[in-house]
Amino acid sequence: MEGKMKGRKRILRKGLSGKILSFTMALAMVANLMGGYCAATELSTKEVKAADAEQPPYRNVMYYGDWSIYSGQKNFTPDKIDGSLITHLNFAFMDADANGDLITTDTWADYENPNVGFSVGTDNKYAGVLGAMVLLRQKYPNMKIGVSVGGWTRSGDFPKIAASETTRKNFANNVAKFVHYYGYDFVDIDWEYPTADRDPDPEGNGVAIDKGCKGSAADTQNYTLLLQAIRDALDSYGAKDNKHYELSVAMSASPKMMAAIEYEKVLKIVDFANMMTYDLNGAWGGFTAHQTALYTNPAYDEGDAGLSVDSCIKYLENKYGDNIDYSKIVVGVAPYTRGWKEVKKDTGRDSKNPGLYADATGENGVTYAYSDIDSLVSKYNLTKYWDDVAKANYYYSESSGMFFTCDTEESVAEKGKYVKQKHLGGLISWMASLDASSTITKTMKESLYGSAAIPNQKIVAPANDGVETTVTTSGDSYTITLKNTNSSVTKASGSKDISVMPWAEYFGKTLSYPSISIETQNGETLSGDWSAGGTITTENGKTVVTPPEWSSKTLEPGASLTFTLKSGKGTANAQNIKEITLRQKAVSAGEILSAKVVYKNGDYVEPSEDVTTKSQETTNSQTQTTAKEQNTTKGQQVTTASVTTKKKMIQQNRQLETILNGLQIVLYMDWEILFSIKEKYMNVHMLIHLI
Structure with a gap:
């Protein structure tokens, strides 16, 4: 990079004829690289597509x-x-x-x-x-x-x-x-x-x-x-x-x-x-x-x-x-x-x-x-x-x-x-x-x-579609409602040859041993009595509410859980609820299997952010906020980009970076300028129009 920065001074002294020659050489380089790029792009447009993912060595x-x-x-x-x-x-x-x-x-x-x-x-x-x-x-x-x-x-x-x-x-x-x-x-x-x-x-x-x-x-x-x-x-x-x-x-x-x-x-x-x-x-x-x-x-x-x-x-x-x-x-x-x-x-x-x-x-x-x-x-x-x-x-x-x-x-x-x-x-x-x-x-x-451990892989835990969280206030009290908005599922029964999908939908749409973790903006933890809706504990400065097992082992489609908690600092304000995380277990005494943010005040949170799996979906909240976890939402706070599209963009960026590196060598251009070009022109084909 130091050599590149020194080269900036030489750009100013370069003559017009030299620039024209370099420009011609750059065009030839771009044409050559674009040929290889177009060939790669042609493969990706065919009916048969290559699988692409990070894999362990074997x-x-x-x-x-x-x-x-x-x-x-x-x-x-x-x-x-x-x-x-x-x-x-x-x-x-x-x-x-x-x-x-x-x-x-x-x-x-x-x-x-x-x-x-x-x-x-x-x-x-x-x-x-x-x-x-x-x-x-x-x-x-x-x-x-x-x-x-x-x-x-x-x-x-x-x-x-x-x-x-x-x-x-x-x-x-x-x-x-x-x-x-x-x-x-x-x-x-x-x-x-x-x-x-x-x-x-x-x-x-x-x-x-x-x-x-x-x-x-x-x-x-x-x-x-x-x-x-x-x-x-x-x-x-x-x-x-x-x-x-x-x-x-x-x-x-x-x-x-x-x-x-x-x-x-x-x-x-x-x-x-x-x-x-x-x-x-x-x-x-x-x-x-x-x-x-x-x-x-x-x-x-x-x-x-x-x-x-x-x-x-x-x-x-x-x-x-x-x-x-x-x-x-x-x-x-x-x-x-x-x-x-x-x-x-x-x-x-x-x-x-x-x-x-x-x-x-x-x-x-x-x-x-x-x-x-x-x-x-x-x-x-x-x-x-x-x-x-x-x-x-x-x-x-x-x-x-x-x-x-x-x-x-x-x-x-x-x-x-x-x-x-x-x-x-x-x-x-x-x-x-x-x-x-x-x-x-x-x-x-x-x-x-050999004796080395198999490397850990990127594991994304099961997601529950259709979870809705609302927060309302009255005096010094917060009322938090967690609702499973999914449609009901009827599982088939019998010994064999039974449809799989109702069982799979039930698994994906039913919450197992749910609890919530609440983080406040001002750092306070919340309290409650018998009407709180569960046992209240504190973990890492957050309030955790665990419903009783006898009534809330699962939260099936259509069902709701309501928690009533009190502020120790006067009037409750829904904006003070910074984040609510839904946690699930397989058994009451087991470890947490998944933890997903289902309510958040503040800036948009990427869908990939998850406490345990790095895969979350959250939405902005106001004084009374409804946060819906919906994978299919488009154009709102929660959007999910196509993995395939991302991979194509990465491939295009790599091709573009190769081209720009070549241009930099030939034209002695400023690296920061080239980087801004790369950011603006993500599609390699647009570079032709730039040149």
Whole structure:
């Protein structure tokens, strides 16, 4: 900067001819830079838009199945997850019907069960797995939470949903509204698989319903269009909520299925893609093989035995070259077994690895969790082997004829190295209950981050639309009324296949264990008697009023709370109420989950200002003031700029700054003058008219 300031004197001595020459050079520079700028702008105007958000260096993604709370998964409730090891926790699964409406597969597990690790009591909006994940995220700010729609058994309606613009938009709006109301951070689409033609499993595939997936060639384009519709809906709600909602997809590890996807477009829409590099081999085959190998072992690479993480990445490299973003691809990890029985050692194709690539005359279709591996070793007299070519372990016993394949600490460490070498996006595991001790999850994290902690992410807590606060005075008394102005919500009931949106709306529109914190202009704290409306305490010079639990555990749509407080300094004046903050908890003795300013006297407050989440909306107040929290208000005190528009402006400013830096060098112009030009002409195209 000092050199730039000295250059100011030289500007005054510069001759006219020199200025003309410099001006000509500047025009050439601008034309060259504008060419690059226009090319960048052209991409952003296409139908397929790139996802853009701040991300941790690597993703360590974990699925959590809602059925994990039951005995079949040893009652592995969400509170047992070590969230410090995870960047993204994915709820599995939500379902959708052919119209694009979301439905739950288990109302009790998802919404009603009050004891899924966080004892919140009955009729609490945080009951069930979906609420528990919000509470778990509160404990681990490094971890985002998301909802996955579909799965192997619930993908049957995707071809119909994606086939028309109407159903695409309805589905997209529903998933966006869901994460908005619940305050989740991302949506995952697990369509298994576009263009596949699979009949429903009459045996249910081990679950109550298996829809199959009757797809067609039209799925290829429709899949891209569906993801774009979801991206647009998420961005729309993200602008209101001041956050970037991420979008991820499940990605097949089969070259045939990968060929059916337009990944050059899809990877511009989504934030990341979870490549399911597990179940590559299993009991359905007539020979033993690795189910999740890092590399292909050439000793036997026929059919599915040739599939591996590396073969999948090479397929993409050969097809797309550098035209896709590989840093969005997340590699799969399997903390569970696939197995065979009656395996004979002498039929193997690899002499260095007994039992591997050997004929199996019997099937062992039971899947065991990695946390049970020690008991399997003892039960079947298994020996642990390492295939140094595939970089994968397996367990085999010649005496019992049993063979099991799964990921281990050693194989996961190799996958982490591979992710870094190939500049991929991270690792994903199916699923949390299968690694109850977090042994594999910890190895995943350490292979990506070492001993360093996963950095905290920007977490925006659930927002409550339609909260109205009024302040009136009489003598020395303040009357503060907090009203939930939302329309009432009727929740559906039943065991399964119930509409999701009423539950999501109830969660988003109902206040849980509300209390208020009052800050005055003159610094006084307020007092009250039995009519105050709650227990009065003082925190950091502010008056806190907590309503009694028996009457105000929740503030449902249409309901109100009234607080009557007294000033100790004479006549009450509404202008003396500087700020009122609404606070919420999940349980009465718990910590504050969110704190939002709902009333403010004075200057306008940015919507992003929040005590705990940095996301608030406030309005100016007069002597009698009504402060309404409305995300959709336009042109008033509360306005929310489009996140997408902000990102485009940032990109334009960077382009403009590059141009102006070049102009400064050529013309020796004053930096302050250039800065004022930049402020005035935000759009680069306007610079042409300036020149």
